[in-house]
Amino acid sequence: MKQATIVGGKLALICALAAVSLGVANEITAPVIAELKAKQLKEALQMVVPSGEAGEETFVEDHPAVTAYYPITEGNSTTGYVIKLVGKGYAGDLVLLASFSLEGEILGSVLLDNEETPGLGKEAENPEYMKRFYIGTGGTSPVPAKKSELSQANADAVSGATITFIGIGQALSAGSEYTKKLGGAQ
Amino acid sequence: MIKDITRGFFKENPVFVVLLGLCPALGVSTKVVNSIGMGAGVIFVLLGSNIMVSMLKNFIPEKVRIPAYIVIIASFVTIVQMVMQAFMPDLYKSLGVFVPLIVVNCIILGRAEAFANKNNLFRSILDALGMGIGFTFALFLISLVREILGAGTITLFPMGSWDGIIVIPILSNAPVRVMALAAGALLVLGYLKALWNVFEARKKEPVS
Numbered sequence: 001m002k003q004a005t006i007v008g009g010k011l012a013l014i015c016a017l018a019a020v021s022l023g024v025a026n027e028i029t030a031p032v033i034a035e036l037k038a039k040q041l042k043e044a045l046q047m048v049v050p051s052g053e054a055g056e057e058t059f060v061e062d063h064p065a066v067t068a069y070y071p072i073t074e075g076n077s078t079t080g081y082v083i084k085l086v087g088k089g090y091a092g093d094l095v096l097l098a099s100f101s102l103e104g105e106i107l108g109s110v111l112l113d114n115e116e117t118p119g120l121g122k123e124a125e126n127p128e129y130m131k132r133f134y135i136g137t138g139g140t141s142p143v144p145a146k147k148s149e150l151s152q153a154n155a156d157a158v159s160g161a162t163i164t165f166i167g168i169g170q171a172l173s174a175g176s177e178y179t180k181k182l183g184g185a186q
Numbered sequence: 187m188i189k190d191i192t193r194g195f196f197k198e199n200p201v202f203v204v205l206l207g208l209c210p211a212l213g214v215s216t217k218v219v220n221s222i223g224m225g226a227g228v229i230f231v232l233l234g235s236n237i238m239v240s241m242l243k244n245f246i247p248e249k250v251r252i253p254a255y256i257v258i259i260a261s262f263v264t265i266v267q268m269v270m271q272a273f274m275p276d277l278y279k280s281l282g283v284f285v286p287l288i289v290v291n292c293i294i295l296g297r298a299e300a301f302a303n304k305n306n307l308f309r310s311i312l313d314a315l316g317m318g319i320g321f322t323f324a325l326f327l328i329s330l331v332r333e334i335l336g337a338g339t340i341t342l343f344p345m346g347s348w349d350g351i352i353v354i355p356i357l358s359n360a361p362v363r364v365m366a367l368a369a370g371a372l373l374v375l376g377y378l379k380a381l382w383n384v385f386e387a388r389k390k391e392p393v394s
Contacts, residue, residue, distance in 0.1 A: 006247070007247040007249055007250055010245065010246065010247055010250070010254075011247070011250050011253060011254060011257075014242070014246070014254050014257055014258070015257055018257050018258065018260075018261040021261055021265070022261055022264055022265065025264070025265045025268050025269070026268060028268075028272075029268040029269060029271065029272035029273075030268075032272035032273065033268075033271050033272050036271075036272070036275055040275075091282075091283045114282075115282055115283045116282060116283075117213065117282065117283065122279075122280075122282055125279070160367075160368075
């Protein structure tokens with residue numbers, strides 16, 4: 001019993017020292033990371049809004065894929081929405097920012113936070129990836145969320161990163177549907 | 187003492203001889219800059235864990251030594267992850283899931299168990315540096331071949347107005363795409379290991 005207490009106590013002490021050192025590292029890096037994320041979000045908003053201005057962020061709590069939205073306004077009218085989305089990737093959540101017309105058509109999309117595999121799923125960070133598979137869909141044509149919905153060349157291009165492709169497609173599809181529901185009302 | 191630092195580079199090179207840490211070695215070696223970043227992260231974690239394990243070898247109970255090593259290694263990896271995310275965000279994005287996976291890199295746990303818990307602090311530091319530099323060198327070689335052939339570029343760190351990318355004229359227009367894929371990684375590793383074996387064998391041949 002005494003031996004077990006000593007062993008457990010020593011392990012607990014090592015864990016406590018590790019926790020203190022991690023706390024110090026977090027104290028130093030957390031503000032820098034938060035600042036970088038805010039800058040990244042601002043840049044992403046500028047990228048996905050082709051014309052007009054993104055308004056105030058509204059948080060959404062009761063939706064599986066939509067976490068927030070920003071209305072896009074031109075003059076006094078709402079022309080679309082930027083939606084912050086969460087999808088299921090190969091190695092955790094995929095955070096996306098996408099702009100939609102009021103009809104649900106995808107105007108622009110950027111993959112933000114993700115843990116996808118470099119060289120495979122991470123290719124989705126490339127703006128060309130979004131243009132190739134998703135931009136322009138969601139309005140009159142459905143957002144592709146299955147490999148079987150792609151041409152042979154495009155299906156070959158997502159091979160090795162199918163889960164990422166499906167995760168992004170499902171999230172964007174949910175964003176398109178959500179935008180249609182929002183319509184012109186904020 | 188010299189052997190402690192050269193062992194990890196030549197005789198027991200983690201990638202080309204012992205074949206450890208292959209998952210990150212193959213996964214991140216698509217760009218030279220990724221290999222240098224991953225190598226630096228591994229050197230830091232290896233150095234930190236070897237120092238701590240060597241210093242605490244008489245304090246850590248035998249029965250729970252592996253969980254204790256994992257706590258130490260995971261703490262250093264988390265620090266690397268936080269620092270990279272804050273101060274090198276592009277590199278952090280490129281390396282992705284391979285940064286937290288340093289925790290389960292066999293080289294680090296292997297050196298803690300096989301070397302640092304049996305040797306003094308100074309020798310443990312030399313061993314960590316040797317193994318870390320050996321791992322980084324192997325990653326650098328693999329990524330150099332893969333990026334030149336697979337993309338026709340050499341990506342280094344951007345400096346001032348220079349974006350850090352060297353473009354190889356003919357190859358950049360017609361790269362050997364398979365080299366950028368997983369199959370290419372295994373091919374390059376195989377050929378480089380064969381070359382390494384040839385050099386090692388020649389060194390051992392008696393002078394006639």
